[in-house]
Structure formats: C-alpha cells, structure tokens
Amino acid sequence: MTDVARLAGVSQSSVSLVLNGMTGARLSLETKERVLDAARRIGYELPAIRREAARTEERRMIAYMVDEIxxxxxxxxxxxxxxxFAFGRGMLISTYVTRSNPELEAATVEAIRRDRSVLGVIYSTIFxxxxxxxxxxxxLPTVLLNCYTKPRWHLSxxxxxxxGGQQAAExxxxxxxxxxAFINGEPWMDAAIDRMRGYERALASAGIELDTELIRNxxxxxxxxxxxxxxxMSLRCPPSAILCGNDLMAIGALEAARELGIEVPRQLSIMGYDDQELARYTHPSLSTLVLPSYEMGSRAAESLIALSSSPPADKPRVLxxxxEVVKRGSTMEKSKSFVSF
Incomplete structure (x- = not known):
C-alpha cells in the first residue's frame, strides 16, 4: 500500500479508501483512477480482491450483521x-456491528458483496x-434473526x-x-405485545377472568x-403470584417483597422471563422462562447454510x-403457601 501511495502521489489513507471501495470518500475520479492504475502496475491486491476468484464451494464465511451487541x-x-453451529460445519462467522447507521450498513454490505468467501448473511437485531x-x-442468501420484513421476502x-408468555403463566x-399479576415491558414492543397475548391465552384456557387491575406496563x-x-401488593386483594416480562423487573419485584416483609415463595410466587445468568443467583433463585437466543442463532446459521446450497422452492417462512420453563426457588404450589398481608 505504501508503494501504491508513492507511485500514485497520494496518501496511504486515500489508497485504503479507494482499494476498499469505501462509500462517502471525497476523492476525485482522477485520484481514484490514479490509485487503481498504480495498483495494477505493481500487482498489488487486497485479500478481499484475491478472493474474487474463489469458487462457490470454497465460501466458508458467514457475515453476521447486528445493530447492537x-x-x-x-x-x-x-x-x-x-x-x-457454523464452526461445527467448518465455517467461520465475521461480525459487523452497524448501530442501525444507514451509511455504515451500506459500506458493510458493499464490503460483504466484494468478499467471495462469504456464503451469505445473517441480519440480526437486538430486540x-x-x-x-x-x-x-x-x-445474497440472507436469513433474518430476531427481526422480520413486510412483505416477508426472507426467512425469519x-x-x-x-x-413463552403462555408457558410462563401456565x-x-x-x-x-x-x-x-403481570408486569410487562414497554407495550409498543413486539416482545411485550406477544408475551401479553400468551398470558391472556393461558388465563382464558384455565377459565380465569382477565383482571386489568393486575396488569402493569x-x-x-x-x-x-x-x-x-x-x-x-398494596391492592385490597393482592395477587398470589407475579409474572414479570423479564428477569430484571422480577429482581425489582423480589426487592419489593423483601422490603414489605413478604416471604417468597411461601407468601408470593415471582417469575421472570429470559433466564439471564443472574437469575440463578438471586435469593431465592428466580424461576423464569428461557429466551432461546442461543438456539435461535444456531437455527439461523443452519438455515442459511441450507439456503445457500439449495434455495427453497416455496415462499420464505417464519421459524x-x-x-422452556426453568423452575427454581421463587415459585411454589399455592396450597403449600399462605397469604397474610
């Protein structure tokens, strides 16, 4: 790159911008041509350019794009x-964090498209x-992870x-x-909307009337x-159990019970959602519902590998x-508990 810069009469930064094809670089067409000509004259190639000749069957890299990590x-x-999963199939993951920045996403996609070692893309979001x-x-073969488009052109x-909400309530x-009671997350979010639906479905299946007095956002x-x-717990008729939309809010509920002198789980059962690592170390340990993040990532890689080798004949679907419920110390049978407030 130093040789190219000297021959073209530009900085190494300019050489890097041109040869990497970065968008947004304010370089004249003349400068770009001079850099490319110098590179050709001395036979300089970027690793990504050398991979242009790679055969399809040698594509062993999965590009993993995520907005936040x-x-x-x-x-x-x-x-x-x-x-x-990818490593078990002899492949590697290359991760790109874009923070939903359109310019960074565009530059990332451009770099991925030039890299002939890339099998396909997993496009993921934090929520x-x-x-x-x-x-x-x-x-490009693309699988969406934890997100979806409308219309659904790609497998999600x-x-x-x-x-999950139904299993937790059940x-x-x-x-x-x-x-x-149900302490849900922010009501505009997909996760909160669907977990509420599951909670309502569980109550309806059990013949329990929905009481909006017990629902909080x-x-x-x-x-x-x-x-x-x-x-x-200050209600005239308080709940005997509280389901929380995630483990962090459940930890807050545990602290409230402790301050009120309510013994968990004998006087009040509290359940979380997500199964974060910290749920194992609360007092008592937190019963919760697993958010299957690891399995989702594995299934996304599996689906992408399958998609790249044999594109489906039918329309893309949602997977x-x-x-699953993880039973720990914060929930117990109501018949073995007592309520006295």
Whole structure:
C-alpha cells in the first residue's frame, strides 16, 4: 500500500479508501483512477480482491450483521449459537456491528458483496422488530434473526413469545395460582405485545377472568418492577403470584417483597422471563422462562447454510423457536403457601 501511495502521489489513507471501495470518500475520479492504475502496475491486491476468484464451494464465511451487541446479553448469546453451529460445519462467522447507521450498513454490505468467501448473511437485531433491509442484500442468501420484513421476502428466525408468555403463566396456574399479576415491558414492543397475548391465552384456557387491575406496563428495568410490585401488593386483594416480562423487573419485584416483609415463595410466587445468568443467583433463585437466543442463532446459521446450497422452492417462512420453563426457588404450589398481608 505504501508503494501504491508513492507511485500514485497520494496518501496511504486515500489508497485504503479507494482499494476498499469505501462509500462517502471525497476523492476525485482522477485520484481514484490514479490509485487503481498504480495498483495494477505493481500487482498489488487486497485479500478481499484475491478472493474474487474463489469458487462457490470454497465460501466458508458467514457475515453476521447486528445493530447492537454490547448493551444486552441476548445478541451475544445468539452470536455464540451461530458461531458454534457454523464452526461445527467448518465455517467461520465475521461480525459487523452497524448501530442501525444507514451509511455504515451500506459500506458493510458493499464490503460483504466484494468478499467471495462469504456464503451469505445473517441480519440480526437486538430486540424483535420489523426492519427494512439495506440495499444490496436482495440477491445474497440472507436469513433474518430476531427481526422480520413486510412483505416477508426472507426467512425469519424469531422467538415464540406468545408461547413463552403462555408457558410462563401456565407454570403459575399449575401451581394453583389464580390471581396472577403481570408486569410487562414497554407495550409498543413486539416482545411485550406477544408475551401479553400468551398470558391472556393461558388465563382464558384455565377459565380465569382477565383482571386489568393486575396488569402493569414496565420498562424492562428493576426499578419499575420494584415500583409495580409495591403497588400490586398494596391492592385490597393482592395477587398470589407475579409474572414479570423479564428477569430484571422480577429482581425489582423480589426487592419489593423483601422490603414489605413478604416471604417468597411461601407468601408470593415471582417469575421472570429470559433466564439471564443472574437469575440463578438471586435469593431465592428466580424461576423464569428461557429466551432461546442461543438456539435461535444456531437455527439461523443452519438455515442459511441450507439456503445457500439449495434455495427453497416455496415462499420464505417464519421459524419460531420456543423456550422452556426453568423452575427454581421463587415459585411454589399455592396450597403449600399462605397469604397474610
């Protein structure tokens, strides 16, 4: 690159921008041609350019695009699932964090398209939502992870949140609880909407009338779980169990119970959702519903590999991945508990 810069009479930075094809570089067409000509004259090639001649069967890299990865454990676990499955098939994962920046996404897609070692793309988001795919992915094998488009042109791997909410509520119902409160997440989010549907479905199946007095909208954080639990337990007829939309709010509910002198689970059962690592170390340990992030990542990699070798004849579909109830110390049978407030 130093030789190219000297021969073309430009900086090494300019050489890098031109040969990597970065968008947004304010270089004249003359400068770009001079750099490319110098590179050709001395036979300089980037690793990505050398891979242009790679055969299709040698494509052993999966490009994993994600909007955010550092603010929540879930996208990291999904990446682990994709990486482990890919490595088991002799492939590697190359990860790109875009923070939903359109310019960064465009530059990333451009770099991926030039890299002939790439088998396809896993396009992932930190929380379940509808997305608009960046231009350039239309003709690349692409699987969506934790997101979807409308119309659904691509296969989407999603958590089965309706089933998850239903399973979590059914766990409490099976323990004999009938007055079950629900501290949900932000009501505009797909996860909160679907978990509420599951909760309602479980109550209806058990013949329990929905009581809106027992439903609260939170923000996924411990403080709001604490505040809502304090409010719920001050009702004239408080719940015997509280289902929380995630483990963090459940931790807040546990703290509220402790301050009120309510013994969990003998006087109140509390259940979380997600099965974060910290759920194992609360006092008591937290019963919860697994958010199947690892399995989702694994299924996304599996689906992409299958898609790249034999594109499906039918229309793309949604692949729903279910979690399971993890029974720990924060829930117990109501017949073995007592309520006295």
């Amino acid at each position: 550092s603010t929540s454990p879930h996208p990291v676990v999904s990446l682990d699932g994709a990486r482990d 379940t939502r509808r997305v608009s795919l960046p231009a350039g992915l239309e003709d 791997v999603l958590p089965n949140e309706v089933q 766990h409490l119902i099976a323990l004999g609880h009938r007055r079950i 939170g923000d996924w954080l411990p403080l709001r779980g604490y505040q809502h639990a304090m409010d719920l 729903l991945v279910e979690g």
